[in-house]
């Protein structure tokens with residue numbers, strides 16, 4: 521129980537970040553944590569639970585998390601008033617609220633070629649997560665899509681038209697916007 525798992529380095533930023541995402545997006549119960557309606561949980565309890573489950577050496581601290589956040593490729597977490605949350609990506613049952621806001625006129629979604637027929641038919645659906653995730657720029661969308669396909673397809677979203685039709689968008693971070701789902705009439709498919 522007290523031995524570190526040597527198959528991977530549990531001190532690496534990436535390892536710690538993945539465990540943070542798992543706890544704050546997908547399975548807070550495993551860590552004995554509860555998220556409030558906005559996805560926040562007490563930072564000290566979070567640190568204790570993370571150290572109890574993963575035996576980080578040296579112990580995970582607020583300073584280490586701040587350093588991981590400062591050096592990360594994406595803004596995934598937020599610390600505020602002694603609490604921490606994941607800014608997007610949740611899959612837990614109770615829906616996490618995000619601030620509703622006016623999105624940029626155009627957003628992008630990078631996806632796999634094999635998903636296109638289904639997206640044409642059903643629109644963008646949140647699948648395993650609580651929301652559909654959209655990107656503010658093509659570069660970010662490419663990166664998101666390349667997790668699913670070597671040659672991702674970049675969809676262009678007419679958010680202005682969707683907003684007129686009273687579809688609500690939610691702010692995740694400066695690169696990520698969220699929406700409950702998006703019918704295909706708001707989506708431009710390339711070619």
Ligand code: HQG
Pocket residue numbers: 594596609630631632635638639642643644645646647648649652653654663664665667668696
């Ligand atoms: C697809 C990462 C078939 C959708 C990223 C996507 C992001 C459909 C996949 C964040 C569909 C779900 C989220 C339909 C949607 N039929 N497929 N009707 N509707 N899909 O991973 O957007 O690094 O849950 O196109 O950067 O790829 O973890 O969503 O391909 O910001 O911080 O179903 O996660 O951030 O895949 O990624 P995902 P996503 P982190």
